[in-house]
Amino acid sequence: MSAAKGRPAKAAGKRLNIGAVRSSFAPWNDPAAVPLVRFEGVSKRFGDHTAVNDVSLDIYPGEFFALLGPSGCGKTTLMRMLAGFETPDAGRITLGGEDLAGIPPHRRPVNMMFQSYALFPHLSVEQNVAFGLKQEGMPKAEIAARVVEMLDLVKLKPFARRKPDQLSGGQKQRVALARAIARKPKMLLLDEPLGALDKKLREETQFELMDLQVELGMTFLIVTHDQEEAMVMADRIALMREGEIAQIGRPEEVYETPANRYVAEFLGDVNLFEAKVSAIEHPMARLAAAEATDGFYVLDDDCPPAGSAVSLAVRPEKMRISLDPPPAGTHNVLTGEIWDIGYTGDWTNYIVELPGERLIRVARANASRFVDRPIGWDDKVWVTFDADAGVVLEQ
Amino acid sequence: MRRGPSPFNLVSMTVGFAFLYLPILLLVIWSFNASKLVTVWGGFSTKWYGTLFQNDQLMAAAWVTIRVGLISATLATVLGTLAAVALTRHGAFRGRTLFSGMSYAPLVMPEVIMGLSLLLLFVALGIDRGILTVTLAHTTLTMAYVTVVVQSRLATFDRSLEEAAQDLGATPTRAFWQVTLPNILPAVLAGWMLAFTLSLDDLVIASFTSGPGSTTLPMRIYSQVRLGVSPEINAVCTLLIGAVTIGVICWSIGMKWRERTATPA
Numbered sequence: 001m002s003a004a005k006g007r008p009a010k011a012a013g014k015r016l017n018i019g020a021v022r023s024s025f026a027p028w029n030d031p032a033a034v035p036l037v038r039f040e041g042v043s044k045r046f047g048d049h050t051a052v053n054d055v056s057l058d059i060y061p062g063e064f065f066a067l068l069g070p071s072g073c074g075k076t077t078l079m080r081m082l083a084g085f086e087t088p089d090a091g092r093i094t095l096g097g098e099d100l101a102g103i104p105p106h107r108r109p110v111n112m113m114f115q116s117y118a119l120f121p122h123l124s125v126e127q128n129v130a131f132g133l134k135q136e137g138m139p140k141a142e143i144a145a146r147v148v149e150m151l152d153l154v155k156l157k158p159f160a161r162r163k164p165d166q167l168s169g170g171q172k173q174r175v176a177l178a179r180a181i182a183r184k185p186k187m188l189l190l191d192e193p194l195g196a197l198d199k200k201l202r203e204e205t206q207f208e209l210m211d212l213q214v215e216l217g218m219t220f221l222i223v224t225h226d227q228e229e230a231m232v233m234a235d236r237i238a239l240m241r242e243g244e245i246a247q248i249g250r251p252e253e254v255y256e257t258p259a260n261r262y263v264a265e266f267l268g269d270v271n272l273f274e275a276k277v278s279a280i281e282h283p284m285a286r287l288a289a290a291e292a293t294d295g296f297y298v299l300d301d302d303c304p305p306a307g308s309a310v311s312l313a314v315r316p317e318k319m320r321i322s323l324d325p326p327p328a329g330t331h332n333v334l335t336g337e338i339w340d341i342g343y344t345g346d347w348t349n350y351i352v353e354l355p356g357e358r359l360i361r362v363a364r365a366n367a368s369r370f371v372d373r374p375i376g377w378d379d380k381v382w383v384t385f386d387a388d389a390g391v392v393l394e395q
Numbered sequence: 396m397r398r399g400p401s402p403f404n405l406v407s408m409t410v411g412f413a414f415l416y417l418p419i420l421l422l423v424i425w426s427f428n429a430s431k432l433v434t435v436w437g438g439f440s441t442k443w444y445g446t447l448f449q450n451d452q453l454m455a456a457a458w459v460t461i462r463v464g465l466i467s468a469t470l471a472t473v474l475g476t477l478a479a480v481a482l483t484r485h486g487a488f489r490g491r492t493l494f495s496g497m498s499y500a501p502l503v504m505p506e507v508i509m510g511l512s513l514l515l516l517f518v519a520l521g522i523d524r525g526i527l528t529v530t531l532a533h534t535t536l537t538m539a540y541v542t543v544v545v546q547s548r549l550a551t552f553d554r555s556l557e558e559a560a561q562d563l564g565a566t567p568t569r570a571f572w573q574v575t576l577p578n579i580l581p582a583v584l585a586g587w588m589l590a591f592t593l594s595l596d597d598l599v600i601a602s603f604t605s606g607p608g609s610t611t612l613p614m615r616i617y618s619q620v621r622l623g624v625s626p627e628i629n630a631v632c633t634l635l636i637g638a639v640t641i642g643v644i645c646w647s648i649g650m651k652w653r654e655r656t657a658t659p660a
Contacts, residue, residue: 085558105561106570118559122577131573132563183563 025235027060034097036061036187036219037082042091044077051077053243054091059187064213064220066234068227070266074243075223079189082221083112096186106135111185115192117176119164125175126151126160132183150178153212170201177209181216190222194229206232227267231255239263261393264313271319271360273312277392280306284387287312291354296390297331303392311393316363318389321350322382323375332390334360334383338375350375352383419636426629433624443630453631456615460595463526463611467533468591474534475541475590476583480571482542483549501539509536510603517604524606532604533594540593541586548582588646592639 027033035058044052052074059065067075080086082093084105093100100108111132120128126147133143151157154174164172173193180188193209194202210233213220224230230237231251238248239262246266247259258264261272275287275296285300287310296312304310326333339359340351350362362383375381400408426444430437447453482495501509513532514524522528556578560570576583598613605611612635616628 083558083562104567105558106564106566110562112559112562114555114559116553116555118553118555120556120560120574120578122574131560131565135564135569179559179563 025062027063028058028236033060035059036063036096037221038092038094039078039082040092040094042078042081042088042093044074044081044086044089050243052081052088055243055245056091057238057245057248059219059221061219062217064210064233064235065222066230066237067221067223067240068230068237069225069240069246071225073240075240076191078240079112079191079221079223082108082187083110083189084108109185110187110189111180111183112189112191113176113180113193115195117164117172117196119172119175119179121164124161124163125156125167128164128175129179129182132179136183146182150182153181154178169196170205173197173205177212181212181218184216185218187219187221190220192224193222194224194226202229209233231267239266241266257391258313258393261311261313261395264391264393269316269361269363271314271316272393273314275310275312277303277306277308277310285392287392290356291334291358291360292332294331294333297387298390298392299388301392302394304394309395311395312390313393314385314390316349316361317347317365319360319362319383319385321352321362321364321375322384323373323379325382326384330384331387332385336360336381336383338377338379338381341375341377350381352381422629423633423636426626426633428626428629431626433626433629443626444634447627447630447634450627453612453615453627456610456612457631459526459529459609460612463530463533463601463609464591464594467530467537467594468587470530470534471537471541471590472583472587475538475586476545476579478538478542479545479549480575483546498542499539501536502543506536506597506599510600513600514603524604524609526605526609528604528606529601529609529611532600533590533597536597536600537590537593540589541583544586544589545579545582548579552579585646588642595635595639 037057037059039055039057042052042055043050055074055078057078067078069075077086081088082095082100084100084103088101095109120131123131129147129150130143133146138146147160148157151160154177156171156174156178159167159171164175167175173196177193190209194205197205206229209220222230222233234251236248237251237254239246239254241262247254247263249257254263255267258267258270264270264272273287273289273291273296275289277285278288278295279286280300280303283300285298285303287296287298289296289312298312334352334354336352336354338350339353342349342351346366348364348366350364352360352362354360360383425433427439427441428436429440429442478498482491482498485491510532513528513535517524517528552575556574557567557570560574561567565573596613597611598617601611601614605614612631616631619625619628
């Protein structure tokens with residue numbers, strides 16, 4: 001299976017955000033589109049702890065939606081409320097227009113893939129997959145056919161008669177997946193589905209899950225703490241923090257235009273500069289900051305009026321590093337000394353110390369194998385970035 | 396380097412096992428004694444086993460004991476398992492600590508007190524003492540043991556298996572029958588065995604709660620021994636030991652076999 005199969009071609013032409021997966025698919029921008037699942041003002045408390053606080057969220061048919069956040073942010077609780085294992089204290093959850101309140105888990109048309117996989121140890125692989133179909137009272141011949149179809153789909157046919165503890169981690173994950181989709185639910189819930197797999201397998205499985213989702217035309221809701229997983233697979237991400245939603249958007253939206261400092265810092269690395277808006281010269285804005293003697297010169301998108309205190313967020317990979325000073329008149333120039341170097345093969349991360357013991361991070365893709373003179377420890381360097389590289393965040 | 400157990404270990408093991416099994420071994424040996432005198436060896440014979448089966452009183456008592464054991468162990472297993480499920484699965488309900496403490500009480504309650512209180516209850520309710528009352532009393536006694544065994548298994552049982560079953564469309568009841576029970580079955584069976592064994596050798600509670608025609612084997616043995624130990628008693632005890640041993644052996648073979656089929660090929 002290749003990642004591109006079944007996916008619309010990347011949109012070309014006008015200047016777009018980087019990323020742009022399935023850019024023709026955006027029901028959330030269509031006022032006529034009807035969401036499959038609606039969370040409306042949902043809250044859940046456990047004793048004194050508020051796990052989910054007044055969350056409203058729409059998930060559209062055919063969407064691959066990710067709930068992303070650190071552990072304890074309420075993402076799993078939100079999913080378990082949809083599956084029926086927790087009851088909201090306030091608010092409403094509807095699925096296909098039907099209020100789910102009072103409907104027990106076994107009567108909800110969603111299926112869940114558990115973090116621990118929760119395979120039935122006393123049943124073989126095929127019996128595990130058949131379990132949900134038997135509950136429906138499906139005729140035996142039909143069950144057998146569906147089980148074969150599902151095991152084919154996850155490439156586990158030769159293992160049909162094995163017990164779960166005779167399988168590897170990756171195979172268990174596939175059985176759990178086959179079992180959860182066997183009933184062809186309206187929606188598949190995946191709780192940290194790749195958490196137990198090693199890195200290589202995890203990457204492969206990410207693409208397989210994406211293909212599978214398109215192939216089945218099923219709506220997927222995934223809960224994960226792994227930002228890469230969410231970014232790669234999801235159409236939209238809801239980034240959660242302490243029971244609330246910090247931002248919802250496409251992966252490239254939340255990464256490139258974070259709504260606040262929390263989102264900017266949670267997703268990837270970021271350099272934050274405390275600054276003050278000194279002048280708006282539409283479409284540009286000038287910011288005064290301690291790190292830059294000439295100030296910063298950036299796009300004035302969403303920039304508050306002159307005099308406001310802001311943070312300028314610039315990702316390390318959007319900065320350039322050089323041993324030579326940039327030509328005169330270049331904006332956004334920082335000077336400093338190399339503090340530390342982290343070489344990861346594909347990237348090199350430079351930690352640069354600016355005057356005043358301020359450290360920033362600059363990442364450079366190692367696009368060529370050789371350079372005239374490598375940047376070394378204690379070298380004096382110039383760091384620059386483009387006017388559209390940073391995002392102005394209100395404080 | 397020294398191999399095998401040290402002299403100290405060897406001695407303590409020998410002494411320990413002798414302490415445990417010497418009396419039993421003696422009893423088995425004496426059951427094959429040809430002499431009618433219990434303490435004089437008169438040569439090897441199996442005649443006491445023959446006369447045993449003609450001793451109607453002993454046979455009747457054995458039959459009572461087996462019936463009481465089977466029924467009370469089964470009842471105790473059902474009730475004890477339900478109690479264990481309620482204690483582990485229903486979260487922190489009001490009075491849970493009290494309930495769990497109370498369900499364990501028979502483990503530490505002196506049997507004399509239990510027997511007496513059961514007797515008072517049966518008298519107050521006007522139930523004639525007989526097989527029914529002994530069975531009920533043994534159920535009360537052994538249920539707590541089943542609860543302890545099953546509860547320890549349930550505590551380590553992955554709760555998400557039940558959730559997965561419900562998620563796949565099984566009602567909570569069906570999830571219990573199709574997923575929980577098959578997985579805790581070894582513990583449930585162990586609980587049943589324990590209950591059966593306890594019922595088999597209980598003397599105190601049976602003495603309080605039995606009536607005419609419901610004398611159990613331990614009661615019969617005890618009353619006969621007071622009149623003097625007959626070689627028949629040795630024979631019946633040997634048979635009991637044999638039955639228990641076979642049961643234990645079958646059980647461990649079964650467990651080994653389960654383990655082997657569960658490990659990766």
